[in-house]
Amino acid sequence: MKKRNDFTMSCPVPIKDYPYVLLAHGGGGKLMHEMIERMFKEVFVPNDTVNSHDSAVLNCSTERIAFTTDSYVVQPLIFPGGDIGKLAVFGTVNDLAMSGARPVYLSLGFILEEGLPMETLWQIVRSIKQAADEASVRIVTGDTKVVDRGKGDGVFINTAGVGLMEHHLNIHPSSVKKGDVILLNGDIARHGMAVMTVREGLEFESAIESDTAPLANIVLTLLNEGIEIHCLRDLTRGGLASTLNEIAMAAKVEIRIDELSIPVREDVAAACEILGFDPLYVANEGRFAAFIPKKDKEKALAVMKKHSMGKGACLVGEVIGEGEALVTMKSKIGTTRVIDMLSGEQLPRIC
Amino acid sequence: MKKRNDFTMSCPVPIKDYPYVLLAHGGGGKLMHEMIERMFKEVFVPNDTVNSHDSAVLNCSTERIAFTTDSYVVQPLIFPGGDIGKLAVFGTVNDLAMSGARPVYLSLGFILEEGLPMETLWQIVRSIKQAADEASVRIVTGDTKVVDRGKGDGVFINTAGVGLMEHHLNIHPSSVKKGDVILLNGDIARHGMAVMTVREGLEFESAIESDTAPLANIVLTLLNEGIEIHCLRDLTRGGLASTLNEIAMAAKVEIRIDELSIPVREDVAAACEILGFDPLYVANEGRFAAFIPKKDKEKALAVMKKHSMGKGACLVGEVIGEGEALVTMKSKIGTTRVIDMLSGEQLPRIC
Numbered sequence: 001m002k003k004r005n006d007f008t009m010s011c012p013v014p015i016k017d018y019p020y021v022l023l024a025h026g027g028g029g030k031l032m033h034e035m036i037e038r039m040f041k042e043v044f045v046p047n048d049t050v051n052s053h054d055s056a057v058l059n060c061s062t063e064r065i066a067f068t069t070d071s072y073v074v075q076p077l078i079f080p081g082g083d084i085g086k087l088a089v090f091g092t093v094n095d096l097a098m099s100g101a102r103p104v105y106l107s108l109g110f111i112l113e114e115g116l117p118m119e120t121l122w123q124i125v126r127s128i129k130q131a132a133d134e135a136s137v138r139i140v141t142g143d144t145k146v147v148d149r150g151k152g153d154g155v156f157i158n159t160a161g162v163g164l165m166e167h168h169l170n171i172h173p174s175s176v177k178k179g180d181v182i183l184l185n186g187d188i189a190r191h192g193m194a195v196m197t198v199r200e201g202l203e204f205e206s207a208i209e210s211d212t213a214p215l216a217n218i219v220l221t222l223l224n225e226g227i228e229i230h231c232l233r234d235l236t237r238g239g240l241a242s243t244l245n246e247i248a249m250a251a252k253v254e255i256r257i258d259e260l261s262i263p264v265r266e267d268v269a270a271a272c273e274i275l276g277f278d279p280l281y282v283a284n285e286g287r288f289a290a291f292i293p294k295k296d297k298e299k300a301l302a303v304m305k306k307h308s309m310g311k312g313a314c315l316v317g318e319v320i321g322e323g324e325a326l327v328t329m330k331s332k333i334g335t336t337r338v339i340d341m342l343s344g345e346q347l348p349r350i351c
Numbered sequence: 352m353k354k355r356n357d358f359t360m361s362c363p364v365p366i367k368d369y370p371y372v373l374l375a376h377g378g379g380g381k382l383m384h385e386m387i388e389r390m391f392k393e394v395f396v397p398n399d400t401v402n403s404h405d406s407a408v409l410n411c412s413t414e415r416i417a418f419t420t421d422s423y424v425v426q427p428l429i430f431p432g433g434d435i436g437k438l439a440v441f442g443t444v445n446d447l448a449m450s451g452a453r454p455v456y457l458s459l460g461f462i463l464e465e466g467l468p469m470e471t472l473w474q475i476v477r478s479i480k481q482a483a484d485e486a487s488v489r490i491v492t493g494d495t496k497v498v499d500r501g502k503g504d505g506v507f508i509n510t511a512g513v514g515l516m517e518h519h520l521n522i523h524p525s526s527v528k529k530g531d532v533i534l535l536n537g538d539i540a541r542h543g544m545a546v547m548t549v550r551e552g553l554e555f556e557s558a559i560e561s562d563t564a565p566l567a568n569i570v571l572t573l574l575n576e577g578i579e580i581h582c583l584r585d586l587t588r589g590g591l592a593s594t595l596n597e598i599a600m601a602a603k604v605e606i607r608i609d610e611l612s613i614p615v616r617e618d619v620a621a622a623c624e625i626l627g628f629d630p631l632y633v634a635n636e637g638r639f640a641a642f643i644p645k646k647d648k649e650k651a652l653a654v655m656k657k658h659s660m661g662k663g664a665c666l667v668g669e670v671i672g673e674g675e676a677l678v679t680m681k682s683k684i685g686t687t688r689v690i691d692m693l694s695g696e697q698l699p700r701i702c
Contacts, residue, residue: 028588028634029693033597054449054584055419057516060411068406069458069511070494098405107420109509111462143421143509147700151504158494160420160458160511165408233405237379246384283379342380349498 011122012038021116026146044139056140064165066101071158075349080194081209085124089131090214092161097216098232100171101163108142113152135214173250175230180291180319186312187263189279193271195350213286218309227300231291241280245341248325255327257317283350362473363389372467377497395490407491415516417452422509426700431545432560436475440482441565443512448567449583451522452514459493464503486565524601526581531642531670537663538614543633544622546701564637569660578651582642592631596692599676606678608668634701
């Protein structure tokens with residue numbers, strides 16, 4: 001089979017015959033078979049190097065693997081800086097990266113709504129392939145379901161991922177200790193505001209673009225440089241505030257962050273202000289917090305700043321106590337307040 | 352944490368406070384956190400033996416693993432003999448089994464519709480746990496999303512699975528040869544008709560129950576007994592006819608089956624007749640076809656018949672030629688006809 005790496009190519013399912021996804025594209029018959037063979041297999045497993053049948057049979061060179069899953073239901077499907085396909089690849093890659101694993105294999109499950117334009121599906125498929133190439137992972141197995149019109153919302157995607165554990169650290173909240181510093185790899189709240197400004201029809205001079213990006217390489221670089229990483233977490237649903245609260249609870253530690261040190265782009269801060277969001281709680285898709293011992297602080301910051309995914313790396317806080325789960329923030333005016341978890345949600349369906 | 356293996360226990364999310372799933376249960380805040388901690392983690396990873404953070408970190412004792420995924424969108428969510436949760440576990444377990452792998456780890460992704468009764472979710476969660484126990488797999492990682500009312504359909508579930516490859520056969524269509532016999536483990540078309548009779552409001556003396564069942568153990572038993580399995584496939588979407596066509600195409604072989612030898616229960620045949628379905632194309636969730644060399648036929652049948660998942664095992668056909676992809680059937684009256692793939696679908700949303 002010819003490798004489909006020309007991303008300008010036209011949809012391999014003829015749009016004139018099938019301008020929209022039909023229920024039959026998920027029915028197990030000829031139409032589904034053709035869509036899978038022409039559109040999915042040829043893009044994702046062009047050389048049939050994977051022994052793909054009901055499952056993919058894969059080489060596994062480590063004694064420990066990382067395994068994770070996420071479903072993606074973002075609306076709109078395509079937004080400044082990304083789309084649901086890119087999110088579905090990078091999101092799962094990043095979850096693997098947060099345990100220090102090298103992401104290698106992804107699965108891809110589509111739930112399509114009857115009536116989805118075939119061209120939209122094709123655009124998302126190409127985006128998934130580009131993202132997978134960028135993150136050095138392979139889509140090795142998949143599934144497609146179609147639900148009746150009005151019982152879905154265009155496209156939902158599930159990706160699960162397998163990563164190889166090539167290090168021997170225990171990267172986990174239980175490794176977090178008093179004295180650890182907390183580093184971020186850049187400014188926060190862009191992904192959530194990229195999606196929300198589109199949904200709310202807000203216009204800025206230039207659109208706020210999602211920060212969606214693969215984080216495995218920067219994490220592996222930190223590990224290769226010998227940084228003793230205690231814990232990592234990407235700042236997705238619930239943003240920095242929720243992430244720190246989850247870690248504080250799991251590790252039973254007290255975390256103090258400094259508002260002045262947390263980078264928020266001006267247009268993002270303005271959008272948050274207008275729409276009534278606190279950037280601390282807004283989702284990111286290419287940002288993570290690293291808990292590392294103080295001794296490694298300077299080196300880790302230097303490594304991160306040299307990496308394309310860490311140019312805006314900064315120190316935002318510290319673990320100041322053990323025993324009690326608490327997150328506090330020193331505000332711009334010098335006061336200290338508790339940063340709690342939100343009880344509900346700020347932003348529905350941003351990932 | 353107390354292990355939640357008492358399946359009569361009441362819903363750990365208080366129904367009186369939260370009778371229905373809210374958008375906030377997917378928002379990354381307190382409500383989501385509570386639902387995950389109380390309802391999912393306590394049921395699925397009660398002893399926290401899994402290093403579960405953003406990904407699960409798992410032991411992997413083999414050099415080859417099997418990896419697969421499926422999404423489940425069946426309607427109704429609960430049907431005679433099963434429910435979407437049971438399907439989601441057994442379906443993915445069976446896909447792993449079809450490569451001869453021992454299923455060990457599952458991921459679990461929920462896409463919930465706002466307004467889903469919490470009690471329904473709880474019933475499905477318990478069913479998933481029971482099915483996982485029955486199939487000897489562990490749910491080690493998961494994700495929950497909630498979509499607005501009218502943008503989903505109660506519950507969609509994605510499971511991905513990892514299995515260990517403990518044999519050295521190449522169980523794959525490419526191993527299928529002229530002379531191979533085709534064995535089934537029992538009567539066909541029950542799952543599809545169980546779902547359809549409920550949807551269509553057909554009543555029989557006793558309900559047709561789905562055949563949904565885990566198939567890994569019977570496959571591993573065949574392997575342990577030294578049966579040289581060439582290819583395995585579970586007869587899901589598209590049924591026996593589509594499965595055989597897929598294998599014929601992948602292996603470029605001619606397959607001949609014998610209608611008289613294919614078991615269909617009387618009530619199932621009657622339901623097919625009334626609703627206008629051909630049982631050959633109706634989905635099963637606990638049935639598989641095994642392609643094995645003729646020399647192993649008697650032994651394999653004996654092993655299958657002794658196993659609880661193979662009491663109705665039978666020989667249904669043979670690979671009679673190589674080079675051309677074709678499936679034919681000798682009918683009850685002695686004529687031979689081509690069994691083609693369906694172009695559309697018979698049964699929407701039966702898995």
